[in-house]
Amino acid sequence: MELEKGYFITFEGADGCGKTTQAELLEKWLNTKGYNTLMTLEPGATDLGKNLRQILLHYDKPVSDEAEMFMYLADRAQHAQMIIKPALEDKKIVLCDRYTDSTVAYQGYGREGNIEQINILNKIATKGLKSNLTLLFDVESEIAQSRLGKTKDRLESQGIDFHKKVRNGYLELAKQEPERIKVINANKTIEEVFSEVKKIIGELLNI
């Protein structure tokens, strides 16, 4: 099915919120309806990004907050220009697992970085490319943590207080941009959450 323009939909939420499962379900659903999609993620969609992801999630020596932020931004700059923009020009529906809001939530609210500066850096990294719609999967931090496996990566192994700050940061963002960011209660079952996702995307695409 040919769309008049591309759509850029991002999936956000704390570790363990279930967004990746929902993105995969949505891609299948859209494909059965004949839509052309591209599923992608941050960090790690490009070759450069895969190297950065390895460092970001598994480097075992101390990493400064600024170095961490700039690596996420470098991954995003490469991703936006090499993968996302061309797919949107091809009129695809781009489904992206994490994007700019993750840096505001994690490095801004979680690490208590300067949010104004992060907003500017996000703009530089993406050359101003914003998502058309963002689905924020909101889940109690304790439930999200219990969904994670035993071997946690560098970010997942931050304490519960960090994850609570991230969650509250996301909710604050949703309050600031209610048109773009739709909050979905992700404490429910996969099926219940997905029916909410379908409702929102159905409205966006007039399905």
Ligand code: TMP
């Ligand atoms: P993932 O587990 O959803 O693939 O994400 C990787 C981790 O990176 C996750 O803990 C969230 C974190 N992250 C940030 O801290 N800042 C960012 O800008 C992005 C994209 C991810």
